[in-house]
Amino acid sequence: MRHSYGIMDERKILLYKPHLFLKGNNLLIFPSKDFHKWHGDIKEYIDGLYQINSINLENGKSININELNLASGLLTNITEELEHLFDAKRVSDFSFQYVSTLDEKYTKRRENWYTSDMMKCDMRIPVKPSITPWIQHQNMMEIIDQSAKEFTMVRRKKSKELTDPSINEKRI
Amino acid sequence: MRVSEGVSDGNIAELYNPEQFQEHEEVIVFTREDFHRTYNSIRGQIDYINKVDMHLDRVEEWKLMGYWTKILERINILDINMNSMFKEEPVQCHLDSYLYDTIKSSEKKIAVSANKVSVQLKHSI
Numbered sequence: 001m002r003h004s005y006g007i008m009d010e011r012k013i014l015l016y017k018p019h020l021f022l023k024g025n026n027l028l029i030f031p032s033k034d035f036h037k038w039h040g041d042i043k044e045y046i047d048g049l050y051q052i053n054s055i056n057l058e059n060g061k062s063i064n065i066n067e068l069n070l071a072s073g074l075l076t077n078i079t080e081e082l083e084h085l086f087d088a089k090r091v092s093d094f095s096f097q098y099v100s101t102l103d104e105k106y107t108k109r110r111e112n113w114y115t116s117d118m119m120k121c122d123m124r125i126p127v128k129p130s131i132t133p134w135i136q137h138q139n140m141m142e143i144i145d146q147s148a149k150e151f152t153m154v155r156r157k158k159s160k161e162l163t164d165p166s167i168n169e170k171r172i
Numbered sequence: 173m174r175v176s177e178g179v180s181d182g183n184i185a186e187l188y189n190p191e192q193f194q195e196h197e198e199v200i201v202f203t204r205e206d207f208h209r210t211y212n213s214i215r216g217q218i219d220y221i222n223k224v225d226m227h228l229d230r231v232e233e234w235k236l237m238g239y240w241t242k243i244l245e246r247i248n249i250l251d252i253n254m255n256s257m258f259k260e261e262p263v264q265c266h267l268d269s270y271l272y273d274t275i276k277s278s279e280k281k282i283a284v285s286a287n288k289v290s291v292q293l294k295h296s297i
Contacts, residue, residue, distance in 0.1 A: 001206045001256050008197045011190040014183065015201060021180040026204040029176045029185065031193060035200050038173060042254055049247050053240075062237035065230055071243070072225045075218055078250075082214065085173055088192070092173065109248050118238035 005032055033094070040098040042081050045074045050106045062117070177204065202257075214253050217246040 004017035006029075013029065021027065052067050052074075063071075084090050176189040178201075185201060193199060221243050228239060 001210060001259065002203055003258070004201045006185065006199050006201050008190075008193045008195055008199065010195075011187065013178065013185040013187065013199060013201065015180070015185055018180070018183045021185075021201075021203065023181055025180045027178040027180055027185055028202045028204050028207050029178050029187065029193075029199050030202075031174055032198045032200040034173045039254065039257060046247065046251050046254065050251075053244060062240050065233055065236065068225070068228075068236060068240070072222070075221055075225075079218055082211070082218075085211075086175060088174055090173060107248070107251060109245075118241060121235045121238040 034092045037092045037094060037097055038081065038085060040100075042078055043100045044098040045078045045081070047100055047102045048074050050102060054106045210253050210256060214250055217250045217253070221246050 002020045004015050004020050006013040006015045015021070049071055052063060052071050055067070056063055174192040176187050176192045178185045178187045187193075224239055224243060228235060
């Protein structure tokens with residue numbers, strides 16, 4: 001994200017990297033000390049979420065309900081922090097500042113998120129959905145889409161045969 | 173947190189609320205568009221996780237195994253968004269949220285502009 005530090009000087013801001021902004025760009029300006037503190041706070045909560053995951057990472061187990069409740073609590077905290085950002089009356093507490101030192105192996109993105117466990121969840125739909133006009137329409141559109149795909153496939157094959165005589169020769 | 177909007181003008185930035193900051197205080201400056209995009213993306217991820225959390229029945233613990241990976245994926249995007257604030261290079265979710273945020277043009281606007289064009293043509297003839 002484009003950002004620049006600056007310093008207040010006679011009710012205006014002197015930018016350290018003015019080349020990043022065009023003339024007339026709308027800007028948002030925060031005090032840098034407060035902003036770093038706020039950023040650190042949210043990072044602390046996110047690292048907390050990763051820590052909940054890391055407990056069971058090595059065992060290959062999933063989390064339990066208590067840990068999910070803990071995670072949703074952390075998310076509520078993040079939401080609160082996000083709201084505090086635009087609350088002018090709120091004064092930051094500078095008694096500590098969090099700097100994330102979490103090992104990268106805990107924050108790594110997994111390749112395949114759609115696991116067999118998720119498939120089980122999707123397969124067992126507990127309530128049979130009632131057939132509404134909207135679902136009927138969706139179903140119809142799916143059929144049309146599929147047939148359109150197949151139709152274009154056939155057409156492409158035919159046009160290839162017409163334009164490329166080598167295919168026909170091979171057949172002969 | 174104290175915050176102010178402003179407009180860039182060459183080497184300096186003019187503030188709408190200069191009284192928020194002290195003299196010689198160091199500040200950090202973002203463009204409003206970029207910040208809005210990242211902030212909304214973060215809000216979107218949290219909303220998504222909250223929805224999954226709310227719809228999950230606490231009795232069906234076996235479902236958690238599947239849903240936790242989904243939640244983790246969103247946490248990952250959240251983390252990327254937070255890290256991108258102090259990075260120079262753009263991120264992938266930049267484009268996704270940007271497309272989502274675009275304002276649709278309403279039919280009214282099109283009608284008005286069409287009228288204008290026809291009037292101008294008449295005058296020119």
